[in-house]
Amino acid sequence: MxxxxxxxxxxxxxxxxxxxxxxxxxxxxxxxxxxxxxxxxxxxxxxxxxxxxxxxxxxxxxxxxxxxxxxxxxxxxxxxxxxxxxxxxxxxxxxxxxxxxxxxxxxxxxxxxxxxxxxxxxxxxxxxxxxxxxxxxxxxxxxxxxxxxxxxxxxxxxxxxxxxxxxxxxxxxxxxxxxxxxxxxxxxxxxxxxxIKVKGADYTIKPADYYGRYFYFLGLNRFLTYVAAGKEAMKLKSPGFLFQIVGSYEKCKSQNLELKISKDEQKVINEQRWNMFKKKWFKL
Known part of the structure; x- marks a missing residue:
């Protein structure tokens, strides 16, 4: 090959x-x-x-x-x-x-x-x-x-x-x-x-803004985004971090920023994330 x-x-x-x-x-x-x-x-x-x-x-x-x-x-x-x-x-x-x-x-x-x-x-x-x-x-x-x-x-x-x-x-x-x-x-x-170097060390974007934008461009729906944001906030033991992530996500959504994935691909991604959520929390 x-x-x-x-x-x-x-x-x-x-x-x-x-x-x-x-x-x-x-x-x-x-x-x-x-x-x-x-x-x-x-x-x-x-x-x-x-x-x-x-x-x-x-x-x-x-x-x-x-x-x-x-x-x-x-x-x-x-x-x-x-x-x-x-x-x-x-x-x-x-x-x-x-x-x-x-x-x-x-x-x-x-x-x-x-x-x-x-x-x-x-x-x-x-x-x-x-x-x-x-x-x-x-x-x-x-x-x-x-x-x-x-x-x-x-x-x-x-x-x-x-x-x-x-x-x-x-x-x-x-x-x-x-x-x-x-x-x-x-x-x-x-x-x-x-x-050799740590990824993200040269990013100027703030962590909460990064996660909010990441979840948006990944095509996640609101429910899965809020769950994922809650998970990140729990790691830091910071409720404020959750609201910052959600704020960043909602800002992207209100601006209707262009996604690089199709509607069908968004559906696939959300279904995969939902299945992961069910498997972890409900053992389904």
Whole structure:
């Protein structure tokens, strides 16, 4: 199988070499890497040139500066890289971040999983972060969900779900839609992906506003949004946090902001979330 790996990069001069070095050191060699330089103002372009000049498997796309928008900006950069390639030349489409380090057997193990299991549509490892000199499991999501920094899709699955959506919540929308179409999302727990920096550290959006917007763009109805907001507020033991999330959600709703999912897809997402709610609270 052949991999197409697209890496959006914005001001990643210090982190990107680790990611690209780990790709060059892969035991599996049949891949192409497209690094999308997304309006960087540091030395990211020079870092990229070191690899594109010496390795024909590495290419680059340069974009102009644009405003940071959680979710949509990175997917937009990804799509700009994707459109430079013929997707039919590849079997696996990957969206990787510019600040991860992969084990040298990462691609080979992902390929084995896809070859051995035709129903696998999305495969990835587990994220680890550094704490006090040790690499520990990040733990921000369940162990059965492939996180945004290291998505690898079977081409047929990627096309079936309509690719990635330029919106907050894209890396959960893909998971829900592919499962609805009969594909499986698989995490290989033995594959540890090192995340060099903490996600969201450069976001200017406030946490409550983030959650409210996330639930809106995910297409959740009011009931499920309020339940999810209550869950987040309980974590912080802050009733005020619930009302802030709800306020952000309702503001988006009143503005009728454009969703990147269809009515049918919204229905699928809400049904999946409702089934999860029933299973957890009513054991149904």
């Amino acid at each position: 052949k991999f197409l790996i697209i890496i959006p990069a914005h001001n990643e001069e210090h982190n990107l070499p680790f990611t690209l070095d780990s790709l060059q050191q892969q035991s599996f060699k049949d891949f192409k890497v497209v690094i999308v330089n997304d309006g960087s103002t540091d030395r990211t372009s020079e870092v990229i040139k070191n690899y594109t000049d010496s390795d024909p498997r590495f290419e680059t796309v340069n974009l102009g500066k644009s405003a940071h928008q959680p979710g949509s900006k990175v997917v937009s950069a990804f799509k700009n890289g994707l459109k430079t390639q013929n997707i039919n030349d590849f079997d696996i489409i990957c969206k990787f971040d510019a600040d991860i380090i992969l084990n040298d057997n990462y691609l080979s193990e992902v390929e084995k999983a896809f070859v051995s299991n035709p129903s696998y549509g999305l495969v990835g490892g587990l994220l680890y972060v550094e704490q006090n000199g040790n690499w520990v499991y990040e733990g921000n999501s369940n162990r059965h969900h492939v996180r945004g920094p290291m998505k690898a899709y079977r081409k047929e699955c990627f096309e079936a779900i309509g690719g990635l959506r330029e919106t907050l919540g894209w890396d959960n929308i893909d998971s829900i839609l592919l499962k609805n179409l009969g594909w499986e999302e698989i995490v290989l727990p033995e594959l540890h992906v090192k995340l």
